Structures are given as C-alpha cells and as structure tokens.
Amino acid sequence: MSMQTLSLSQELPKRxxxxxxxxxxxxxxxxxxxxxxxxxxxxxxxxxxxxxPDIMHTFHDIGVLIEIMKDGHIGYGATCELTTDGIARAFxxxxxxxxxxxxxxxxxxxxxxxxKSVGQFKSSRQTGLDQLSAAEIYDFLKKxxxxxxxxxxxxxxxxxxxxxxxxxxxLSSQGANFEQDFNIIVSAFSATAQDGTETQTRSLHGxxxxxxxxxxxxxxxxxxxxxxxxxxxEALELLTAPNCPTETCDVILAPDQMLLQIHESIGHPLELDxxxxxxxxxxxxxxxxxxxxGSLEYGSPMMNVVFDPATSNQMASYAFDEVGNPAEKKxxxxxxxxxxxxxxxxxxxxxxxxxxxxxRSSSWNRAPIDRMANINLEGGSQTLDQMISSMExxxxxxxxxxxxxxxxxxxxxxxxxxxxxxxNGKIVGTLKNPNYxxxxxPFWKSLAGLTNTDTCETYGSPYCGKGEPSQIIRxxxxxxxxxxxxxxxxxx
Amino acid sequence: MxxxxxxxxxxxxxxxxxxxxxxxxxxxxxxxxxxxxxSKVRQNTxxxxxEVTLQFxxxxxxxxxxxxxxxxxxxxxxSATHLLDDARVQLMQMDPHPQFIALKNNGQSETFxxxxxxxxxxxxxxxxxxxxxxxxxxxxxxxxxxxxSINSEGQFHFFETDYFFLDYSxxxxxxxxxxxxxxxxxxMAEFEAQAQATKNKLNLLNRPTQTIPRGQxxxxxxxxxxxxxxxxxxxxxxxxxxxxxxxxxxxxxxxxEVKLSSKFxxxxxxxLGYSPLFNSMGELSPNKIELIKDGELxxxxxxxxxAKEYNIETNFADISEAPRSLEVRAGTLETKDILSKLGQGLxxxxxxxxxxxxxxxxxxxxxxxxxxFYVDKGEIVGPIQDLRFDESIFNIFxxxxxxxxxxxxxxxxxxxxxxxDLGAFKTPGALIKNFNFTL
Numbered sequence: 058m059s060m061q062t063l064s065l066s067q068e069l070p071k072r073x074x075x076x077x078x079x080x081x082x083x084x085x086x087x088x089x090x091x092x093x094x095x096x097x098x099x100x101x102x103x104x105x106x107x108x109x110p111d112i113m114h115t116f117h118d119i120g121v122l123i124e125i126m127k128d129g130h131i132g133y134g135a136t137c138e139l140t141t142d143g144i145a146r147a148f149x150x151x152x153x154x155x156x157x158x159x160x161x162x163x164x165x166x167x168x169x170x171x172x173k174s175v176g177q178f179k180s181s182r183q184t185g186l187d188q189l190s191a192a193e194i195y196d197f198l199k200k201x202x203x204x205x206x207x208x209x210x211x212x213x214x215x216x217x218x219x220x221x222x223x224x225x226x227x228l229s230s231q232g233a234n235f236e237q238d239f240n241i242i243v244s245a246f247s248a249t250a251q252d253g254t255e256t257q258t259r260s261l262h263g264x265x266x267x268x269x270x271x272x273x274x275x276x277x278x279x280x281x282x283x284x285x286x287x288x289x290x291e292a293l294e295l296l297t298a299p300n301c302p303t304e305t306c307d308v309i310l311a312p313d314q315m316l317l318q319i320h321e322s323i324g325h326p327l328e329l330d331x332x333x334x335x336x337x338x339x340x341x342x343x344x345x346x347x348x349x350x351g352s353l354e355y356g357s358p359m360m361n362v363v364f365d366p367a368t369s370n371q372m373a374s375y376a377f378d379e380v381g382n383p384a385e386k387k388x389x390x391x392x393x394x395x396x397x398x399x400x401x402x403x404x405x406x407x408x409x410x411x412x413x414x415x416x417r418s419s420s421w422n423r424a425p426i427d428r429m430a431n432i433n434l435e436g437g438s439q440t441l442d443q444m445i446s447s448m449e450x451x452x453x454x455x456x457x458x459x460x461x462x463x464x465x466x467x468x469x470x471x472x473x474x475x476x477x478x479x480x481n482g483k484i485v486g487t488l489k490n491p492n493y494x495x496x497x498x499p500f501w502k503s504l505a506g507l508t509n510t511d512t513c514e515t516y517g518s519p520y521c522g523k524g525e526p527s528q529i530i531r532x533x534x535x536x537x538x539x540x541x542x543x544x545x546x547x548x549x
Numbered sequence: 550m551x552x553x554x555x556x557x558x559x560x561x562x563x564x565x566x567x568x569x570x571x572x573x574x575x576x577x578x579x580x581x582x583x584x585x586x587x588s589k590v591r592q593n594t595x596x597x598x599x600e601v602t603l604q605f606x607x608x609x610x611x612x613x614x615x616x617x618x619x620x621x622x623x624x625x626x627x628s629a630t631h632l633l634d635d636a637r638v639q640l641m642q643m644d645p646h647p648q649f650i651a652l653k654n655n656g657q658s659e660t661f662x663x664x665x666x667x668x669x670x671x672x673x674x675x676x677x678x679x680x681x682x683x684x685x686x687x688x689x690x691x692x693x694x695x696x697x698s699i700n701s702e703g704q705f706h707f708f709e710t711d712y713f714f715l716d717y718s719x720x721x722x723x724x725x726x727x728x729x730x731x732x733x734x735x736x737m738a739e740f741e742a743q744a745q746a747t748k749n750k751l752n753l754l755n756r757p758t759q760t761i762p763r764g765q766x767x768x769x770x771x772x773x774x775x776x777x778x779x780x781x782x783x784x785x786x787x788x789x790x791x792x793x794x795x796x797x798x799x800x801x802x803x804x805x806e807v808k809l810s811s812k813f814x815x816x817x818x819x820x821l822g823y824s825p826l827f828n829s830m831g832e833l834s835p836n837k838i839e840l841i842k843d844g845e846l847x848x849x850x851x852x853x854x855x856a857k858e859y860n861i862e863t864n865f866a867d868i869s870e871a872p873r874s875l876e877v878r879a880g881t882l883e884t885k886d887i888l889s890k891l892g893q894g895l896x897x898x899x900x901x902x903x904x905x906x907x908x909x910x911x912x913x914x915x916x917x918x919x920x921x922f923y924v925d926k927g928e929i930v931g932p933i934q935d936l937r938f939d940e941s942i943f944n945i946f947x948x949x950x951x952x953x954x955x956x957x958x959x960x961x962x963x964x965x966x967x968x969x970d971l972g973a974f975k976t977p978g979a980l981i982k983n984f985n986f987t988l
Contacts, residue, residue, distance in 0.1 A: 063618070065631050086765050107793075109647045117628070120598070123704040130590070135596040137617035140624075143597065150595040154581065157670050158590035161677045192642035199644070213794040249795035256795045256909065335586045337725065338687040338718045341901070373798075419967070424584075426591045460936075461904045463916040468988050470914045472906055488973070492906055494937070494988055523633045525688035525716075526965035549907040 129165025182272030329400025341464025356501025437507025490549030687717025880953025
C-alpha cells in the first residue's frame with residue numbers, strides 16, 4: 058500500500074483539537090450541563106461504471122455539537138464555524154433556545170442521562186484507511202467493474218466504494234472524555250442486464266449492503282473478481298428466468314435479505330423513542346407497547362436477537378454511544394420473548410424501561426436520538442443443505458431490492474433480486490422478481506429453521522433514515538439463513 | 550455569506566495553474582429545528598452549516614471535493630489549497646472522464662427572498678398554546694438557506710431564501726391527522742385556521758373504525774397523498790441517465806406501449822419560486838419543462854453529463870436528474886364535490902413508505918397513513934384500519950384516473966437528511982377508481 062493519503066483527513070482534527078478543548082473549558086460552566094462533541098469525517102466516494110470513472114467525490118466534514126442542559130431540558134447548537142466567534146454564536150443561540158424550550162419540555166432529565174465515561178475505541182483493522190491512496194481505490198473499482206461486464210447484454214457494470222475515516226471526541230462538564238476512531242467501508246458491485254424489453258439487475262448482496270468496520274485489507278481483488286463474475290452471470294440468468302409464482306409456501310431468506318427483515322420488523326419497532334411517540338409524525342410509531350417487554354411472544358422460540366456493539370468488524374460497533382453510555386451486548390428477544398428495547402438513557406429515563414447504549418446522531422449537525430446499531434439474529438443448528446432438503450415446495454430469496462412497511466411496523470412487503478425454486482428438497486431453477494408480504498409477529502412466529510452460526514453473514518446499511526430533522530445512521534445486521542412457513546409470495 | 554464566498558472564490562481562482570478550471574457550489578444554512586411531542590419541545594437544535602464543493606477540472610478529468618467553511622478566510626483557503634494540491638496529484642493517476650464537461654460562464658444572478666415570520670424564540674410558546682388541548686408530534690424548521698454556483702470562468706449565481714414550515718400530526722390515542730403550515734407571510738389567522746382544520750379532522754376519527762377487505766376500491770387521494778406518490782416518482786423515474794442505465798419504471802410510457810390519462814400532466818416548474826433556476830454547475834434550466842403532457846411522456850430530466858454520454862439534448866437538470874420543482878396540472882373537480890363524486894370508497898389523506906414493487910410495470914407499494922376514511926353515499930362513515938396498496942402508476946394515472954381537483958396545494962420540501970433541501974411539489978387531489986389493496 059502507498060503511503061500517499063488525503064492529508065486533510067488527518068490534519069483537520071489535529072488542527073482543531075486544542076481549540077476544541079480550549080473552547081469547551083471556556084463554556085463548560087455556563088449552564089447546568091455542557092458537553093462538546095467534535096466529529097471529523099473524511100469520505101472518499103468513488104464509482105466506476107463500465108470501466109470508466111463515474112463519481113469521484115471526497116468530503117471532509119468537521120464540526121462541533123454543543124449540548125446544553127437547562128432546568129432539565131437538553132438543547133443543542135451545531136456549527137462548522139470553528140472559530141472563537143463561531144462557537145460563541147452557536148453557544149449563545151443554543152443557550153437562548155434551550156432556555157425558552159425548557160419552559161415547555163417533554164421531559165426534565167437529570168445528570169444520569171450523561172454519564173462520566175472515559176476511554177477510547179478504535180475499529181478493528183490491519184492497515185488503516187489513511188494508508189490507502191485514491192489511485193488504489195480507483196484501480197480496484199476499475200478492475201472489478203470491467204470484470205462485471207461479461208457480456209454485451211450487461212448495459213451497466215458498476216463498482217462503488219465509500220471509504221470513511223471518522224473520529225469522534227466528546228467532553229462534558231460531568232467529566233466525560235472519550236474518543237472513538239472508526240474505519241468504515243461501504244461497497245457495491247452490480248450488473249444490469251438487458252435483452253429486448255427485459256431488464257434485470259443483480260448485485261453482490263444488495264445495493265450497498267456490504268458495510269464493515271475494516272481497514273484497507275478489505276480490498277481483496279481476487280475474491281471480489283470471482284464474486285463479480287458470478288453476480289453478472291446471475292443477472293444474465295434472470296433475463297430468461299420465469300417470474301416468481303403467486304402462492305403461499307415456505308421461504309428461505311438469505312442473510313443479505315434477512316438484514317432488511319431484521320432491520321424493518323425488529324429494529325425499528327423496538328426503538329423506545331418510537332414507542333414513546335417522538336417519531337409519530339415522520340418515521341412512525343410502533344405496534345410494541347411498553348407493557349410488552351418481558352412478555353410479548355414476538356416470534357418462534359428459536360428466535361434470539363441481540364444488540365451487540367462489540368462485534369469485531371461490524372458496521373456499528375463502538376465503545377460508547379454519543380452521550381457516553383458504555384455499550385454492551387444485550388438480548389432484545391430471547392427464545393422468542395421480547396426482553397428489551399432500543400432505548401437510550403433519555404428514553405430509559407422517560408419510559409422506566411430497560412434499554413441499551415444507542416444515543417446516536419448522523420453527524421455533528423444533528424442531535425442524538427435512539428438508533429439501531431448492530432442488531433443480529435443468532436444462528437441455529439442446521440446446515441443450509443439440511444434446510445433445503447427439508448423443503449417440499451418453496452423458494453430461497455436473495456438480496457433486497459424493494460421494501461415497504463407501515464408506520465406501526467406491522468404490514469410489510471419486501472422484494473428481492475433473485476430466487477431459487479425448491480421442489481422436494483432440491484433447487485430446480487431460478488426465479489425473477491420475487492416478492493413476499495406478511496405481518497410482523499405472525500411472520501416471526503412462522504420461523505421454522507435457522508442455519509448454524511458458521512453460516513451467519515454480516516451486512517448493514519449506511520442509510521437508515523429517521524428523525525426530525527432527518528438523519529441517516531450506519532447499522533449492521535448479521536444473520537443466518539432463515540426458514541419461514543406459509544408465506545405469501547408473488548412475482549412481477 | 551455572499552461577500553465571503555465571493556472573496557473566497559476569487560482568492561482560490563488566483564491560485565489556479567494553466568489548463569485548470571475550478572467550480573464552487575455552496576450550500577449554507579442557519580437553521581432552527583424544534584422537535585415537538587405531546588405539543589411540547591423534545592429537542593431544539595440550532596445549526597450553522599456551510600459546505601462548499603470544489604469541482605476541479607484538469608486534462609479531461611474531474612474530482613469533486615466537499616468541505617465545511619469555518620468562515621475564517623485564512624483557514625478556509627488553507628484547506629482548499631490543500632485539497633487542490635492533493636487533487637493535482639490524484640487526478641493524473643486516474644483515467645480521463647468520458648463525460649468530462651468543461652466549465653463555462655453561465656452568467657450571473659442574485660436572488661434574495663425572506664418570508665415574514667415570527668421570531669424563533671416565539672415558536673415553542675406559540676405551538677404549545679395553539680395545540681395544548683391535543684397531542685402534537687412534529688417539527689418546526691426556519692432560517693436562511695443559501696446556494697451558490699461560481700466558477701473560474703466568471704460565473705456567479707447566488708440564491709438565498711429564508712422560510713419556515715411546521716410539519717406535524719395530531720393524536721387522539723392511535724388516531725392521527727396530519728397538518729402542515731408554510732406561507733410567504735405568516736398569518737396568525739391562517740395558522741389558527743389550519744390548526745382548527747386539523748383538529749376537526751382528528752375529531753372525525755372518533756367515529757367507529759371500519760374494516761375494509763383487500764381488493765379494489767375507488768379512492769380520493771388528498772394532495773399530500775399525491776405528493777407522496779410524486780416523491781417516489783421523483784426518485785430516479787424521471788431521470789434520463791438512470792433510464793439509460795437500466796432503471797426505467799416509465800419505459801412503457803416512453804416507448805408508447807402505454808398512455809396515461811389525458812388529464813395527467815407533469816411539469817418541472819421553476820416559476821413556483823422555491824428553487825433556484827441554476828443547478829450545481831450554474832446552468833440555467835428553462836422555467837418550465839413539460840415531462841408528461843396530456844398523458845404522454847414528452848421528455849425526461851437530462852443533465853449535461855447524460856446528454857454528452859448519450860449524445861442527446863440537455864435540459865440542464867442537475868447531476869442527480871431529480872426534479873426540483875414538480876407540478877401536477879390541476880383538474881376540474883371542485884372541493885365541495887369530492888365526497889359525492891367518490892360516492893363509495895376510501896378518502897386517503899396520506900400515504901406512507903412507498904417503493905416500487907415491480908419497476909418494469911411501474912408498480913408501487915405503500916401504506917395508507919393518518920386520517921383515512923371509508924366513504925359511503927358521499928359521506929364519511931368512519932376511519933379505516935391501515936391498508937397496503939400495490940398498484941401501477943400506469944393504472945393510477947391512466948385509465949383509472951377519474952378527475953383531478955381544481956385546487957392544488959404546494960408543499961415546500963421538508964427533507965432534512967444531512968442538510969435542508971430546497972424545492973417544492975405542487976399537486977391537486979385525485980379521484981381514482983379500482984385502486985388495488987393487498988394487505
């Protein structure tokens with residue numbers, strides 16, 4: 058690897074580090090509680106299409122979020138004006154609006170929602186992304202893009218990578234002082250095949266589903282070239298494949314579809330701020346009620362779901378959430394029974410329910426809210442061959458391409474890129490346009506099999522949307538293959 | 550900001566070497582966000598965000614570099630110079646860009662708009678006082694937003710607008726009605742009237758809930774429900790570049806295999822005034838682009854980059870080729886006649902989480918949301934349980950489109966992912982027969 062790098066990604070946080078600390082010390086006693094968070098993030102977002110440069114963007118994002126507590130209400134000021142005047146403007150505006158808002162607060166918090174955490178976190182990596190040159194990323198994407206173009210019928214062969222270096226630093230008047238250093242890669246490889254009126258797109262694990270905390274060792278060309286060739290072959294195969302039939306049958310969902318199933322029908326309904334009603338106007342409410350924790354039979358007894366921010370290399374691993382709550386693994390659903398919600402210290406304070414360390418924001422310009430992190434479905438005992446052998450009539454669906462669910466997270470309809478038809482325990486063909494629909498709790502109660510831990514695959518999304526003002530957040534989901542009985546499926 | 554960005558860009562242009570070009574695109578906002586639940590403040594956030602994207606062109610190659618301005622000129626020039634020095638090295642290690650567009654001078658313009666609105670400090674009390682008898686969830690957004698497109702060839706376009714919106718819903722337990730207020734001039738009478746109208750709608754939800762079976766039903770889509778469909782349509786469906794790359798929900802319409810109703814027309818209409826005429830390259834769009842006229846697809850949004858790649862005409866869409874100011878042509882249906890013309894069916898105030906379920910047939914799926922009612926004999930019977938629909942645009946705005954309302958509503962974009970979005974939708978309501986519900 059070259060030592061050449063986008064030096065601004067390293068220089069900016071260094072340039073502002075002492076300024077940040079000095080400004081925090083100046084303001085830390087000017088309200089009941091004050092915290093400063095600095096986020097510095099460099100993203101290299103490159104796409105190579107049909108072997109040619111398409112998108113070549115870099116983004117150096119740095120700014121400060123100021124938290125102020127007045128009379129139990131917490132308000133925020135955010136600025137990229139990293140000057141003495143800029144911080145003063147942000148602090149003054151935030152202090153004024155927080156004071157006024159504290160007369161009409163949803164809740165009055167105490168200091169327990171801002172713990173005195175001290176420590177550091179660094180993403181697991183062999184070689185840091187700062188050691189990776191733009192030319193090396195481009196070269197990798199060019200070769201993989203060209204490998205995707207195995208036929209003239211492939212009209213679009215696209216290879217994309219977002220290479221992200223993110224540093225967070227948090228200081229509070231309670232004494233919190235922690236830093237986190239993330240190396241993240243999001244990538245996508247897709248082929249769109251066209252023949253006459255038929256067009257089909259196949260991608261490697263869905264659009265930007267490959268999301269990991271990892272260093273530059275991610276860019277393993279030989280493995281990715283083989284994956285790209287397979288992806289394009291499947292795109293061509295879809296051109297002549299029959300439509301997914303309309304029927305009720307057994308369905309196996311591959312891990313690259315389970316990521317979406319877990320995200321939409323477990324992650325979001327368990328967010329305590331949704332249950333408390335904060336999201337009702339935008340992302341929605343939840344069918345889960347506060348009294349359901351500890352008793353709701355969410356799914357089949359083989360269903361075990363964890364919040365696990367400590368998994369090495371997974372997209373949303375961290376030591377502390379963004380208000381300093383130490384992060385640790387917790388069962389959300391154990392043996393099919395709902396145990397705990399995805400609620401930050403503020404939501405736990407308001408609801409008196411058990412939660413997790415998940416107060417997170419998209420960047421320095423948004424206030425932290427309850428978010429998912431790594432939400433994983435634990436593996437079972439079967440091999441994939443055993444699971445398929447057990448199917449009399451059904452389909453296996455791979456890689457999400459369409460998603461929709463209601464605002465209470467009950468009625469969903471999801472579509473996938475490709476399906477394999479199974480008859481009498483054997484794969485007999487490929488199907489295009491596979492879709493399925495269901496209702497959350499009955500669907501999870503129909504869970505009839507999970508492949509073993511060795512078959513679990515880890516994906517994620519950089520684009521989970523929520524909040525007013527809106528925010529995107531990075532999430533990770535790991536899952537085995539999962540078998541569901543009696544599911545409504547249909548085609549295009 | 551105008552003075553600052555002018556000085557900043559001029560200083561930077563002076564550092565360029567021969568055969569180099571530099572473009573700057575500015576997004577700057579000083580925003581107040583107030584998030585409400587139970588009619589009280591959940592979070593208040595004040596944001597000062599100024600980001601500039603440098604487009605560096607050299608020898609048929611292009612690199613875009615975005616960074617935040619601190620508004621300290623020395624520091625900002627130091628960062629920009631650093632990026633340009635890196636770019637000079639990196640670009641030469643990459644291949645020439647086949648869609649390379651040389652920068653040119655697309656002229657100069659300055660636009661400043663400011664609505665008359667209450668001070669931010671008055672809003673928490675105003676919302677609480679107006680809605681304390683109910684349960685409001687939602688958010689207030691206000692403050693100036695600026696965009697500029699400047700380049701080393703002499704171009705300077707600057708747009709600043711200071712506006713507000715309140716996007717909210719009211720609750721009576723699980724029953725909810727959606728409200729929205731934005732105006733060129735804040736009027737307390739108007740504000741209170743719309744609040745009362747939303748409260749009245751919420752009261753209608755006290756009637757017994759109706760269970761509606763799956764299948765086809767006649768529906769009336771309020772303008773806000775129409776805006777949800779338009780929002781999904783805006784996501785790649787109207788882009789020429791996306792179409793050519795294989796994502797083509799409107800292919801059958803473009804190929805004239807299907808025709809929509811002659812009542813349906815869709816225009817990119819900058820005369821609405823919510824978006825600047827210039828795109829991020831500084832290119833000036835025509836004031837109106839007819840995308841669908843009388844049911845036929847006339848053109849798609851085409852950027853100069855797509856035009857170059859496929860050797861077609863540009864209409865100066867932005868690089869994303871997403872509409873920025875979309876208008877559905879109004880019809881003839883009077884508001885007072887909506888329920889009687891619907892007769893028996895579903896009155897849908899809002900739709901939610903729409904996505905294509907089958908791109909090739911332009912089939913969309915989504916949910917009903919907020920105040921949606923069963924109507925019989927031209928009268929509201931009661932609210933419905935949420936339903937999932939799965940229906941093709943070719944049916945919705947094709948043979949099944951009965952009538953569009955005479956009155957339209959304008960919705961300033963409430964999108965705030967990463968930063969505030971400029972733009973608006975203007976749309977009437979629509980009466981549609983045989984709308985397909987699946988769950």
